[in-house]
Amino acid sequence: MKLVIGSDKSGFNLKESIKAYLAAENIPVDDLGTTDLDHVKPYYVVASEIAPLVQNGTYDRAILICGTGAGVSVVANKHRGVYAVACESLYAAKMARAINDANILCMGGWIVAPEMGIEMTKAFLHTDFLQDLEDWRQAFLTNAKKEVAAVEDKLYD
Secondary structure, X not given: OOEEEEEOOOOHHHHHHHXXXXXXXXXXXXXXXXXXXXXXXXXXXXXXXXHHHHHOOOOXXXXXXXXXXXXXXXXXXXXXXXXXXXXXXXXXXHHHHHOOOOOEEEEEOOOOOHHHHHHHHHHHHHOOOOOOOOHHHHHHHHHHHHHHHHHHHHHHO
């Protein structure tokens, strides 16, 4: 899996904690956001640079972090085929993958503690679409994914 991460100033410390975890686990990740606090990228720049790289398949998944997670989520979701979910809990991060097939995990550096951010990252990386869901829910969500794609087709074509 090709993974990219990025943050603004408000998400910098959480991002660095997650990067340290990924490095310890030998999980490669490219950091395309703020890489030092002397050269800060705003949330809307980070998200607008990374989301197209998920959209075009350069990266399979991304992690975006700003103050609340909402700003990067709003910007990333402007891109067709990008499903960015702002999460504040382990359960939400897991269900974003299992239910929504999210390809970008968004978190808030003001909200999520480093330990929780790492656990959320683990869940996001190790949960597949439809994983551990009942058969009826899998059928429903498979159809729902097609319906969402049809909505996108109307908006972007």
